[in-house]
Amino acid sequence: MPSAAERTRTLVQSTCSAVLLIPGVEAARPEQLTPQARVVGTDGEVFLLFPADSPAVRAATHAQHDELAAVLEITDVAPVSVPHRIRGRAWVSGWLTCTPGVAEPGAMMLRLEVGEAYVDDLWGACEVEPEDFARAACDPLVAHETEVLQHLHSVHSEQVQELCGLLGERGGAPVAPDEGGEKTEGAGTQGLRAVPLALDRFGLRVRFVGERHFDARFDFPTPVRDAVELRRAMHRLFEAAAH
Template sequence: MPAARTVTPDGDVILLVSGESAAARAAAHAQDDDLTAVIEITDVAPVSVPHRIRGRAWLAGWLTHVRGDDRAACAALLAERRPVGELLGLHGRPSFVMLRLEVGEISVDDLWGAEHVDPEELATVEPDPMVNHETELLQHLAAAHRDRIADLCALLGPRESAGTTAVPLALDRLGLRVRFTGDGGSSFDARFDFPAPVRDVCDLRRAMHTLFAAAGHR
């Protein structure tokens, strides 16, 4: 598993891996399209809920070492995610190396369905503003506001909610997804869209208040 990863402005994926890893050894002498590789990314819900895997993505392409003048630029990109100077041996002998995956194909299978993604989109996509807060916020909602999350079922129209548990499953700038599970173990997901995309945690608080207020008036 990479210690860190990031995406370059050109859409390549930069991976920080142990110099002793199989990937690093295989890529040591690879040139251009010599070595093909697939990265599988699994998205697991940060709360206790049936069927916790929210999605998987597969990125296939060509793997090489990051060399020469590219090392400094790629290290700077990785450093935006986590400190990497010590791992890269900037203060001594390197224990980790950087690999580049030139992406040729992307497949995604998640809560919205399965589809192929144009690799060029990887270079232009922006992270969701909630990505760094989602885990903490979902865990807080599940621990401290589960009754209010369950009240959102009122927004779904006529539906039997007795004995149903509700757990917040996913959160992004556009809305909240909740998994409702009945006594018999059957479950369904419901998506609650915000009135407008949220830009930060302050926006999110207002959006959640609006959702809870709407559910309370049903």
């Protein structure tokens, strides 16, 4: 499984929604505290791009040499329609400063020196040390996950549904999804609808929904490193389910 540090780093470098929380700036609208871009530096610091007139930039500018505490809160929402759609959250807290001259005119790059981090997601909740966050690598599939999950849900829903057969008695009776991906009328009470929920280099997570719902992980034989290896791993997984 991916480490807590890797999961946190992946969320920070993903396109998940994020907001920068700064004491004393609570009155600002959420969109004013949402960075336009974010990237992790070589030493594990997080760089956040904001308009030059944003409340976050003003607060960092006025703080000058004082330490300005801030928390970057990230919310991960599944890119497909599924019950309990929030997959997790991460919080990266530390000290905020301006880095003039880095951004284009009209914008300012803020630097968040990481003091601590915490992730609470589908794998569980865990604290992350700054050193571990700095050393961690982002999941190689983060740029592809949304597109792949949406593609699986809309084009390969029948094959995803067949994964129910790999669950044994836990799966109950499969339910074929209709064209909209919803449970068909007249299905048995034990029927389950399979929805692709999350993807990383180690495997695919599917949420099975029916009278009850639960998640199941389908691990790849070996971790994948790119989209080419992912296609091969998914093909092997669907082949196993078909037989």
